[in-house]
Amino acid sequence: METISEPDAQRPNPKHLQGLEVFSEYFSGEPDTNADSMALLRDAINNLRVVGGGRIQFKRGRYDFWPDCTFKKHVYVSNNDAGLKQIAFHLEDLGPVEIDGYGAEFIFHGFVNPIVLTRCRNVLLRNFSIDFQRPFHSEGIITALGENHMEVEFSDEFPFIVTNGQLRFIGREGDSSLHEWRRLLEFDTARRETAFMAEDYWSHWFIENGLIPNDGTGNMFDQVEAVQTTSCRVRLTIPGFRATVGNTLYFGPGHRLVPGIILTDCQNVRLDDVTIHHSGGMGVVGQRSANIQLNRVNVAPKARGKRIVSVTADATHFVNCSGMIQLKDCVFENQLDDATNIHGNYARISRILSPFLLEIETIHPQHHGFDVIRTGELIEFASSGGMVAKNQGIARSALRQDERHTLLELEHLIPEGVCVGDIVASLDTASPAVTIQGCRIGCNRARGVLLGSSGKTLVENNVFHTPGSAILFEGDGRYWFERSAVRDVTIRGNVFQTCNYGIWGRGTIEASPNIEPALRNGNACHRNIHIEGNTFQTFDDTPLLYLSCVQGVAFTGNQVEETTRYPRARLGMPRIVVDHGEDISADVI
Numbered sequence: 001m002e003t004i005s006e007p008d009a010q011r012p013n014p015k016h017l018q019g020l021e022v023f024s025e026y027f028s029g030e031p032d033t034n035a036d037s038m039a040l041l042r043d044a045i046n047n048l049r050v051v052g053g054g055r056i057q058f059k060r061g062r063y064d065f066w067p068d069c070t071f072k073k074h075v076y077v078s079n080n081d082a083g084l085k086q087i088a089f090h091l092e093d094l095g096p097v098e099i100d101g102y103g104a105e106f107i108f109h110g111f112v113n114p115i116v117l118t119r120c121r122n123v124l125l126r127n128f129s130i131d132f133q134r135p136f137h138s139e140g141i142i143t144a145l146g147e148n149h150m151e152v153e154f155s156d157e158f159p160f161i162v163t164n165g166q167l168r169f170i171g172r173e174g175d176s177s178l179h180e181w182r183r184l185l186e187f188d189t190a191r192r193e194t195a196f197m198a199e200d201y202w203s204h205w206f207i208e209n210g211l212i213p214n215d216g217t218g219n220m221f222d223q224v225e226a227v228q229t230t231s232c233r234v235r236l237t238i239p240g241f242r243a244t245v246g247n248t249l250y251f252g253p254g255h256r257l258v259p260g261i262i263l264t265d266c267q268n269v270r271l272d273d274v275t276i277h278h279s280g281g282m283g284v285v286g287q288r289s290a291n292i293q294l295n296r297v298n299v300a301p302k303a304r305g306k307r308i309v310s311v312t313a314d315a316t317h318f319v320n321c322s323g324m325i326q327l328k329d330c331v332f333e334n335q336l337d338d339a340t341n342i343h344g345n346y347a348r349i350s351r352i353l354s355p356f357l358l359e360i361e362t363i364h365p366q367h368h369g370f371d372v373i374r375t376g377e378l379i380e381f382a383s384s385g386g387m388v389a390k391n392q393g394i395a396r397s398a399l400r401q402d403e404r405h406t407l408l409e410l411e412h413l414i415p416e417g418v419c420v421g422d423i424v425a426s427l428d429t430a431s432p433a434v435t436i437q438g439c440r441i442g443c444n445r446a447r448g449v450l451l452g453s454s455g456k457t458l459v460e461n462n463v464f465h466t467p468g469s470a471i472l473f474e475g476d477g478r479y480w481f482e483r484s485a486v487r488d489v490t491i492r493g494n495v496f497q498t499c500n501y502g503i504w505g506r507g508t509i510e511a512s513p514n515i516e517p518a519l520r521n522g523n524a525c526h527r528n529i530h531i532e533g534n535t536f537q538t539f540d541d542t543p544l545l546y547l548s549c550v551q552g553v554a555f556t557g558n559q560v561e562e563t564t565r566y567p568r569a570r571l572g573m574p575r576i577v578v579d580h581g582e583d584i585s586a587d588v589i
Contacts, residue, residue, distance in 0.1 A: 031061020101128025
């Protein structure tokens with residue numbers, strides 16, 4: 001760890017243990033032995049359970065965790081993949097709890113979920129890093145290109161075999177597990193960022209280009225012919241692939257099974273000086289939790305390491321949270337999706353069973369098992385194509401039937417006009433106060449921060465260098481089913497460094513909820529956005545603002561600086577594009 005807090009600083013007050021015996025211990029395992037520390041960690045966590053909370057402190061050094069003695073539990077994780085998880089730090093119904101690594105490096109082997117917190121309260125995680133001995137993705141340097149083929153060289157960090165004409169990645173320890181890849185993305189090796197205007201090459205690209213049938217009978221993994229040319233090089237035949245010799249090719253997994261830190265139904269959780277170098281999914285996921293603070297949390301590859309990519313999805317992601325979310329002085333770089341996405345989830349009405357009773361279902365597979373609505377919550381009904389709120393109600397009861405379906409009984413009659421196919425969301429878990437302050441965000445795939453909370457939101461004094469939009473206001477009721485409807489956002493004092501050098505955005509700040517064109521007129525999905533005192537460094541005519549379905553946007557006191565960092569890709573476009581917006585004011589056109 002680069003930043004280490006003093007061992008006795010910022011300790012939870014023992015009074016917070018509410019009468020329970022204060023339990024505190026040093027972790028008994030020795031660092032830097034290459035031994036499996038999992039059995040000793042399991043004992044330490046079980047000791048916490050005896051008294052309901054307490055503290056575990058590590059010594060500085062490396063600790064390894066293998067699957068054999070992990071906790072086993074089926075876990076549903078919104079926007080990631082559910083399943084039976086092998087968990088190292090499994091904390092459930094505990095609090096207060098402190099895990100102080102004191103600079104420790106936690107190294108995980110295989111499909112081990114590092115940290116899963118469920119129904120915990122008053123938690124402090126600090127002073128440690130998370131990494132995997134063998135990452136779930138692989139990277140290689142492009143050494144040669146020809147018509148429809150290329151040669152890629154892999155370091156010993158990404159062991160592989162070629163069998164039956166197919167490239168397959170394996171574990172470093174010589175096990176038989178296969179690290180299948182389902183996507184390709186080119187990175188600029190020198191700049192350590194996604195290559196200029198790089199495209200995603202994954203299943204839909206192969207389908208669109210006629211290389212895979214669009215009937216579910218094939219996949220890209222089977223379509224790439226591989227020939228091993230040396231001990232560390234492979235020749236791949238991929239018709240239509242475009243890249244640059246010397247750049248790095250990312251081979252990504254088709255799963256999000258191993259997020260770094262999962263918070264479910266937790267309250268008052270703080271992460272201080274935590275670094276996540278890698279995880280097989282998102283870095284930090286908070287779901288149905290209240291009051292989450294991330295201070296000096298870094299999601300990034302090692303500064304002097306061989307890898308370019310950090311985590312294989314979003315750096316952070318918060319779903320149906322409440323209270324407040326704070327991201328302060330953090331670094332989110334080189335992840336394979338956004339720095340953060342803060343939103344609620346929709347479910348769809350599948351049946352109307354009585355004037356008071358509905359059956360609702362989660363549609364996207366990565367929402368299955370997620371309680372979109374719980375008993376007693378204020379709920380909103382909306383149309384799926386327009387996300388236009390029709391009415392509100394109160395959930396008298398919400399009884400999950402299976403991982404997809406929930407019976408929802410209302411306190412009052414189902415509002416007039418509500419019908420099968422409409423969508424519903426909880427309003428009680430849609431409005432956390434959000435602060436994103438002093439962070440560095442960039443060099444990743446896709447966008448910067450996706451903002452969807454209806455609560456007061458401040459984005460201040462950050463530096464963005466993203467290939468797509470730095471800030472996106474989105475939401476949809478037809479694919480991801482993410483509720484997003486901001487009502488009070490201030491964006492000030494930020495530096496937007498040559499954003500939009502990739503394909504993932506139409507403006508540096510973009511509002512583009514997925515609303516059917518016929519329903520956009522007069523539909524102000526996002527409202528009251530103030531953009532003031534920022535610096536925009538641009539290299540072409542990409543709009544500073546692309547606004548759709550918004551009301552009340554003020555753009556004042558911002559500076560625009562021209563640079564020559566990249567070729568001019570988009571020309572002749574206005575500084576501000578408005579598609580169905582009202583009350584838009586700007587002092588730059």
